[in-house]
Structure formats: structure tokens, C-alpha cells
Amino acid sequence: MAQQVSVDISRRGGGHDPGSAESCPKCSQLLDSDELAANLMVCSHCGHHFPITSRERIGQLADEGSWTEMAANLRSADPLEFYDLRPYVERIEEAEYDTGLSEAMLVGTARLHKMDVVLAVMDFRFMAGSMGSVVGEKFWRAAERAVETRFPLVAVCASGGARMQEGLLSLLQMAKTTCAVEMLSQAPVPFVTVLTHPTTGGVLASYATLADVIMAEPGSLISFSGPRVIEQTIKEKLPEDFGRAESNLNHGQIDMIVERAELKNRLVQVLGMLEGGVACALQPLWEEEAGPAGRRGAFAQTLERIKSFAHTPWRSS
Amino acid sequence: MRKRLSELSRLPTLPGVHLRDEASKIKRRLHELGGGGRGDSSAAWEKVKLARHADRPYTLDYIGLMFPGFIELRGDRCFANDPAIVGGLAAYQGRTLMVIGHQKGRDLASRTQRNFGMPRPEGYRKAQRLMALADKFGIPILTLIDTPGAFPGIAAEERGQGGAIASTLMRMTRLRVPTVAIIIGEGGSGGALALALADRVLMLENSVYSVITPEACAAILWRDAKEARPAARALKMTSADLEELEVIDGVLPEPRGGAHRDHEGAARIVKEALEENLRELEMIHPQARRQERLEKFRRIGVWRENGLTLF
Numbered sequence: 315m316a317q318q319v320s321v322d323i324s325r326r327g328g329g330h331d332p333g334s335a336e337s338c339p340k341c342s343q344l345l346d347s348d349e350l351a352a353n354l355m356v357c358s359h360c361g362h363h364f365p366i367t368s369r370e371r372i373g374q375l376a377d378e379g380s381w382t383e384m385a386a387n388l389r390s391a392d393p394l395e396f397y398d399l400r401p402y403v404e405r406i407e408e409a410e411y412d413t414g415l416s417e418a419m420l421v422g423t424a425r426l427h428k429m430d431v432v433l434a435v436m437d438f439r440f441m442a443g444s445m446g447s448v449v450g451e452k453f454w455r456a457a458e459r460a461v462e463t464r465f466p467l468v469a470v471c472a473s474g475g476a477r478m479q480e481g482l483l484s485l486l487q488m489a490k491t492t493c494a495v496e497m498l499s500q501a502p503v504p505f506v507t508v509l510t511h512p513t514t515g516g517v518l519a520s521y522a523t524l525a526d527v528i529m530a531e532p533g534s535l536i537s538f539s540g541p542r543v544i545e546q547t548i549k550e551k552l553p554e555d556f557g558r559a560e561s562n563l564n565h566g567q568i569d570m571i572v573e574r575a576e577l578k579n580r581l582v583q584v585l586g587m588l589e590g591g592v593a594c595a596l597q598p599l600w601e602e603e604a605g606p607a608g609r610r611g612a613f614a615q616t617l618e619r620i621k622s623f624a625h626t627p628w629r630s631s
Numbered sequence: 632m633r634k635r636l637s638e639l640s641r642l643p644t645l646p647g648v649h650l651r652d653e654a655s656k657i658k659r660r661l662h663e664l665g666g667g668g669r670g671d672s673s674a675a676w677e678k679v680k681l682a683r684h685a686d687r688p689y690t691l692d693y694i695g696l697m698f699p700g701f702i703e704l705r706g707d708r709c710f711a712n713d714p715a716i717v718g719g720l721a722a723y724q725g726r727t728l729m730v731i732g733h734q735k736g737r738d739l740a741s742r743t744q745r746n747f748g749m750p751r752p753e754g755y756r757k758a759q760r761l762m763a764l765a766d767k768f769g770i771p772i773l774t775l776i777d778t779p780g781a782f783p784g785i786a787a788e789e790r791g792q793g794g795a796i797a798s799t800l801m802r803m804t805r806l807r808v809p810t811v812a813i814i815i816g817e818g819g820s821g822g823a824l825a826l827a828l829a830d831r832v833l834m835l836e837n838s839v840y841s842v843i844t845p846e847a848c849a850a851i852l853w854r855d856a857k858e859a860r861p862a863a864r865a866l867k868m869t870s871a872d873l874e875e876l877e878v879i880d881g882v883l884p885e886p887r888g889g890a891h892r893d894h895e896g897a898a899r900i901v902k903e904a905l906e907e908n909l910r911e912l913e914m915i916h917p918q919a920r921r922q923e924r925l926e927k928f929r930r931i932g933v934w935r936e937n938g939l940t941l942f
């Protein structure tokens with residue numbers, strides 16, 4: 315389940331080093347760090363999307379000052395007293411030190427173009443974005459908040475799979491997050507996932523693929539088994555585009571690929587459309603004449619809001 | 632040292648206070664002394680070998696021994712019939728039961744045909760179809776779990792292996808009929824869990840259930856697949872370990888010497904457990920049963936919050 319997927323995020327504690335340069339792994343161009351950051355960590359030459367931290371992601375999506383973190387005090391315990399070459403607690407402390415985070419997922423509320431949402435954003439740097447008890451519980455609380463407030467839930471995924479060091483407890487977080495999605499669909503509250511590089515294993519095989527709409531960033535690896543495991547099993551080399559977002563789109567596994575610069579707008583458009591439908595469903599037909607906030611009114615308002623981003627083409631490509 | 636360790640883990644965590652440094656030092660020392668965890672690694676590894684024993688009864692063996700009649704239903708109606716998962720209608724005490732399980736093969740030909748019990752997406756989609764069918768007619772569902780894991784292959788990925796497992800889990804949260812899952816051999820990661828989001832999850836004594844195979848875990852964390860023995864112990868994957876962690880609903884003792892020595896005896900034990908659990912589950916209103924199922928999985932996890940360890 316958990317697996318080795320190599321992702322190069324050497325930037326410690328998030329953010330970039332001002333004034334330095336970074337070379338693009340895809341086109342080898344040397345990129346100025348400030349310009350790269352200003353371009354949302356996307357290569358201006360070839361469009362390669364560099365992995366970003368959970369805080370950077372929230373900074374890119376949330377309206378200024380609108381982010382409020384929840385469940386920030388949750389920390390991993392060591393229920394198995396897990397010890398490989400080093401104790402689990404030591405690995406956790408190291409991850410905390412390296413990332414400045416307390417776990418592989420941040421959850422909270424934010425506004426995207428004034429639309430209230432609940433965000434759940436994973437961070438691959440924290441123990442390969444692995445899902446253990448804390449990630450499962452944080453996701454549950456995010457879903458619970460979404461149901462209480464009727465804010466849509468947006469989950470940005472980046473994960474190597476379930477966290478081995480919590481054993482079966484980690485595997486069962488797949489069941490737990492699935493139950494959380496079921497709670498969302500009973501409400502119903504819109505739920506959209508953004509699969510980023512890499513989304514694999516137990517996260518892919520639970521809430522990541524259970525969303526109402528699944529988006530992915532260009533070039534992201536999206537595969538249940540790790541490429542290395544597959545190569546070892548079938549004993550042949552995998553094609554270059556194996557498991558990438560583009561291949562997943564061709565095979566009907568995701569709805570769309572969205573470039574980072576368009577992500578916020580696209581999310582608001584999709585959520586707005588879904589919410590328009592939810593507004594209709596919650597407002598019974600016989601109350602239709604109740605006034606401007608009635609069934610048609612709610613939908614019209616949503617439509618106005620999503621139309622206001624004139625720079626994002628209204629019709630999806 | 633153990634006492635000191637448990638004292639440490641009960642203390643609230645304060646910012647800037649690195650109690651865990653001391654905790655990890657003690658754990659390291661305990662590990663060096665050879666008592667890092669309960670049970671020793673050869674015992675855990677023995678269980679892994681037993682769970683994979685080629686003479687252990689498989690799903691179709693249990694079906695043959697437990698039910699006077701069984702009609703296999705095949706195919707996902709989309710792509711193919713996956714022989715690594717079998718399912719169908721079983722005659723059970725004058726009524727019907729839906730049985731779905733992983734199926735391994737015994738000789739080389741049948742092992743290959745069954746893909747070593749490693750399902751592809753069409754297997755999970757067949758399982759979902761059969762679950763929906765059972766739900767429609769109020770037929771209780773028994774799942775028998777025995778797989779090293781979902782098959783890792785290019786075509787399986789292209790057909791949505793991750794999504795197929797996830798949607799099977801989702802289907803199981805929604806079922807109105809009672810569900811009993813029994814781990815009969817190898818409960819290997821997501822490929823096993825997909826059939827195990829049930830009202831009751833039971834394990835046969837010599838079965839294992841794990842987030843990852845000990846070999847793969849060793850390859851990643853020990854950087855050496857040959858360290859599978861200590862990995863098997865560290866993962867706490869035996870029925871006794873998991874009962875202690877309170878993540879399963881019960882352990883079924885096997886006949887003397889293990890299920891591989893006495894298929895009839897094992898089938899009798901599984902059948903009795905099925906009867907007992909179904910009797911209890913059928914007393915509950917479908918709506919309440921569904922809610923309890925969600926609650927059960929919602930509670931799973933151990934973490935610290937404001938310094939307290941919560942279960």
C-alpha cells in the first residue's frame with residue numbers, strides 16, 4: 315500500500331529561497347526562484363508543475379486572510395510502538411522539523427472568490443503524504459464541518475499511500491474517509507478533489523476517487539500501485555506516460571486536467587454549478603414562489619457569481 | 632523502562648519540551664534488549680506462513696463445505712469476469728445468502744488462472760454488482776477475504792484499480808442488508824479491505840491482516856526485503872495483535888493444528904460464527920445497522936490532541 319514514489323521537494327519549511335535558481339526537471343532550464351514562485355511554481359518554459367507545499371497551495375487558493383485552520387492540535391500517537399531501523403516517533407519528529415507541519419494534511423475553512431469552502435490539503439513532504447490516524451480524523455472533521463455549514467469540501471491530494479507505521483489503523487482510514495464521503499453525499503454537499511503529484515495507494519483508493527468531480531494537475535502520477543512495484547511484477551519497463559494525469563484522463567479515470575493558474579477559478583465554477591443544483595434540491599418545488607431566494611433565485615445568484623470570472627472561459631475545453 | 636515509557640506517553644505535550652526524545656531513547660534501548668514489542672518476530676512470521684499455507688481452505692472450499700447449494704454469478708457487465716474474486720447465491724438455512732470472496736488456486740494452472748488471488752478492477756466491480764443485487768432482495772452478505780493484494784499491472788491501473796476499490800468501499804457503507812466479513816487467510820492491504828467494510832469483521836486465528844505485506848514493508852523501511860520477519864512483527868498483523876488493538880470484532884479459533892489440517896472443522900467454525908453474528912445483526916433495524924457501521928469505522932484511529940492520547 316504505502317510505496318516509494320520519488321518527489322523532489324527539497325525546500326525546507328515551505329516557501330522558496332529568494333535570489334537562488336532552480337533547474338526544471340523536465341526542460342532543464344535554469345529558473346529564477348522568485349519568478350518561479352510568482353508563476354505559482356510552474357516552469358514558464360515548458361509548463362512543468364513543481365510540487366508545492368500545503369501552505370503554498372492554501373496561499374494560492376484562499377482569498378487573502380480567509381484561511382482558518384481547524385483540528386490543528388492533532389498529532390500522531392505511536393499505537394503500534396513501531397520500530398524499523400528507527401522508532402516511528404523519531405521519524406515523526408524529523409518530519410515536523412523539516413516541514414514545520416504537525417501532519418501530512420491541513421484542514422480548515424477558507425473563501426475562494428468569496429465562496430465559503432472547507433479545504434483539506436495534503437503535504438507530500440510529511441512522511442510522503444502518508445495517511446495515518448491523524449489524516450483520517452482530520453478528513454473526517456473537515457467533512458463534518460462541510461455538512462454542518464453546507465460549505466463544499468475541496469480536497470487537494472498528494473500521497474504515497476497509507477502510513478505503514480500505524481499498521482492496520484492506517485489501512486482502516488480508507489474505510490473511515492469513505493464513510494466521511496458517504497456523510498457528504500447524504501447531505502448532499504459538493505465534494506471535489508484535486509489530484510496532484512503523486513496521488514497513489516490508499517488515498518487514491520478511498521476519498522480521492524470518490525469525489526463528485528475529480529480534477530488533476532498536469533503531469534501528476536495517479537496510480538494505485540507504485541510504478542516500481544508494477545515493473546517488478548510484470549518484469550518490464552513502464553511507458554513514459556504511465557499513470558500520469560493525461561493517461562488517466564484518456565482512460566476515463568478523472569474529469570479534467572486543470573493548470574495551477576486556473577485551479578481556483580475552475581473550482582469555483584464547478585462548485586457553483588453543483589451548489590446551484592443542491593440549492594434546487596433543498597428548496598422543494600412548492601416553495602418556488604417564496605421570493606428571490608427561492609429555487610430559481612438561488613441558482614441565478616450562483617450563476618452570476620461564477621460568470622464573474624470573465625478571464626476563465628465559461629465553457630470547459 | 633516500560634513503566635517510564637508509559638508515564639512519558641501520558642504526559643501532556645508542551646511546546647518546546649522534547650519528552651519524545653527521551654521516549655524514543657527508551658524505545659531504542661528496549662528494542663536492543665529484544666523486547667521492543669509484544670511477541671517475537673518468529674511467532675509473527677509463523678502466522679504469515681500459516682496464513683499463506685497452500686493447504687488452507689479457500690473461499691470455494693468454504694462454500695462447498697458450508698452450503699448445500701451455490702450458484703456462482705459471474706462478470707462485471709462492463710469488461711470481464713475476474714476469477715480472482717468469486718461470488719454467488721448460497722442456500723443457507725432455508726433462505727439465501729450472497730457470498731463473495733477472493734479465490735486463490737492450488738496447482739500451477741489454477742494459480743495462474745486465479746491470478747494468485749489478486750483482483751483486477753473488474754473483480755471489484757463484480758463484487759459491487761453482487762452487493763447491489765443482494766441489497767435489492769434483502770439477502771445478507773458474507774465476504775471471505777484471502778488476497779496478497781489488488782493486482783499491480785498497467786491494464787488494471789488504466790481501468791481504475793484505485794477507483795474500483797474506493798467505490799466498493801462506498802457500496803459497502805450504503806448496504807441495508809447485514810454484512811459479515813471473515814479474513815480466512817491473507818488480508819493484504821486495500822485489495823482485502825475493499826470487501827471488509829462490514830458490520831462484523833472477524834479473523835480466523837491463523838490469518839493475517841495488514842496495510843502492506845511484510846516483504847514490501849521491509850524493502851521500504853529496512854531497505855531489504857529479507858527483513859520481512861521483523862517487519863511482520865512491527866506491523867502487528869496477527870489476529871491476536873489486531874484484537875488487542877480493537878480494530879476487528881473477533882477472532883475465530885481454528886481446529887487443532889490449523890485450518891489446513893481440518894477443512895471440515897474450519898468450515899464448521901466459520902458457519903457457527905456466521906450464524907451467531909447474523910442472528911445478532913438481524914435484530915437491528917436496517918437504518919440503525921447502517922448508522923452503526925459508519926460509527927464503527929468513524930471511531931478507528933489513535934492520535935494525540937492537546938497532549939492527550941485518544942482512541
Ligand SMILES: [Zn+2]
Binds near residue numbers: 338341357359
Ligand atoms: Zn521546464
